[in-house]
Amino acid sequence: MAGQVMVGEVILENIKASKAETPLEAVEALVAQHTLMVFRIAYSVLRNHHDAEDAVQECFLRVLKYGKDLQQVRNPKTWLARIIWTAALDRRSSRNTVSVDDETRELLEHLPDRGASLDELLAGKELQQVLEKLIGSLPEELRHTLQLSTVQELNSVEIAGMLNIPENSVRTRLMRARKLLKEKLSSLLEAKHG
Amino acid sequence: MAEQDNEKQLDQLLDSLLSRYSDAQPRPGLETRILATVRAQAGEQKSPGWQQIWVWAGAAAAIAIVAALMMMNHSARKVPGSPTIANTPQPSVIPLKNPPAEHQRIAEEPPERKHSPSRQAQRVVVSAVREEVRRDVFPTPAPPSDQERLLLGYLAGAPQQEIIAQSRPDRPAAEETPEEQLVPEIQPVIQRSNSTR
Missing domain, CATH: 1.10.1740.10 (RNA polymerase sigma factor, region 2, helix turn helix motif)
Incomplete structure (x- = not known):
């Protein structure tokens, strides 16, 4: 359909x-x-x-x-x-791959404390900026696929056409990217809250 | 269980963050600005043709102006001959022994003297001036008129001194040059039936 x-x-x-x-x-x-x-x-x-x-x-x-x-x-x-x-x-092209640095940790300092709700976490812009840093630190093929997947107007078929890869590869890359982001985000949040 | 809750919460957090990642709105008027830029670029892409046309037209106009100026300059170098002089039938000129200065003096005679020799002298002056100027086309020789034929007949038979005396105005003796004083006084011309006045 x-x-x-x-x-x-x-x-x-x-x-x-x-x-x-x-x-x-x-x-x-x-x-x-x-x-x-x-x-x-x-x-x-x-x-x-x-x-x-x-x-x-x-x-x-x-x-x-x-x-x-x-x-x-x-x-x-x-x-x-x-x-x-x-x-x-x-x-x-002039920008290099972003790595989690002191600036990211400084952003995490502004996050709400442990036990805060999801809405409270998302209220501030700091977490969004942290995510940008984390996406920037991903390998290039994963980063590109993930960035295009965040555009609502594009589906997996169109992303595959843009990147000249099979549609299955798009899904595989997205899964790998999400997994890496979750791991990094989790470690950062655990490091903040102890 | 807690770990699964954390995992679930983390997924929800990540989904929310990713959904907002590119959910940005452009500043107002972006589409209008882009259309204006595109139309301006399209206009520039069209204009080279028009610009080339204007450039070639300007070059052609400049060439035409230069050619016209050259033609005007060339025609200005030609003798600006009086159409009346060029078109009138020219009488045959009888060369006189007087120098050009004499010719000029003769030409300055008062207009009251309407003797044919003075008119002839004037024609001589005109022809002398004309000879000094280069002409591309010489006047076509025309047959002499009756008056001219009569004059030619008179000149053919009259002595030279008599002709010279007729050509000179009456001047006081004091103005005469020593050379002129040597010229004997000439008796008045005998009136003939064919004389031209």
Whole structure:
């Protein structure tokens, strides 16, 4: 059923793209449909609103350069997601893999004490920042898969298409990534609470 | 049991954190800004064609202006001949022995003297001036008129001194040069039936 819905969306997008008379109109249609998805993919990598918006703009300018070839793209959504993914990674290429350091431990100091509820833990932003640090410390293939899985607009099939891996590999990588995150988060919380 | 609760709580915590990980909203107006940038870029991609057209048009206009200036400069070097002089039939010029300065003096005679020799002298002056200027096209020789034929006949038969005397105005003796004083006084011209006045 999900596959049928996805195929239907692809067909609908192709119809819209074929109705576009000029490359500019085709790009404008893509902007109207996918700006939020493109932004969230960029944000998942760059973790910064300003950088993410710059990457989104760069992405659509790259799309515009394709010109008349736009109408020949079979799956515009996945194709667009791949472009923004590459653009965001290029921007982030200068950053090294993040490791849990003193800054992370300092963030944990601000967490509520043992026995706090889940809502209390999630109320502050410190835990979110800790998670960002932990995700940054993951191996690259696990990190990329996990980051893309956090974007609501993408499913496992589309993630597999973007990364050029089988769909089963996407699920496997997600499981491994979650396991590592749980272990690290658990150890940090235990270290805080003694 | 406690460990399972901790495990469960940890899963819930991780799920909540991951769901919020990319759940970010762009700043207001992002779509509008992107559309504006894309349209501007599309306009720039179109304009090179128009820019090239304007560049070529400007170059062609500059070449045309330079060519026109060159043509004007070339035509300005030509003799700005008076159309009346060039178009009127030119009489045959009888070369006189007077130098060009003499010609100029003759040409400055008062207009009251309407003798044919003075008119002839003026024509000589004009032709002398004309000869100094290069011309691309010489006037087509035209047959002499009746008046000119009569003059030619007179000049052919009259002595040279008589012709010279006719060409000079009456001047006081004091203004005459020593060379002119050597010229004997010439008797008035005998009126002939064919004389031209």
